[in-house]
Amino acid sequence: MTGRAFDPMAARQKQGAARLGIAVEEYRRQNAAGFEWCSGHQRWCRREGFYRRADRWTGLDSQCSDASREYAREYQRRRRAS
């Protein structure tokens, strides 16, 4: 298809792959298998585990909900410790 409008999915995969230093094909393969890169776990996590975020251009949070919870817990622990 030519003359297509801006494709956010393709742009996201290209940018995501560049950020991770992997081939865009590998990024596409993970997406196709139902995975998204999780910035919290620094690995591929199931897409169902990510919160939807309308305010982000990707439409998804940058980390899965498990990572968000772990981060919150760690943050609370540190606050109590200090």
Ligand SMILES: [Zn+2]
């Ligand atoms: Zn995760």
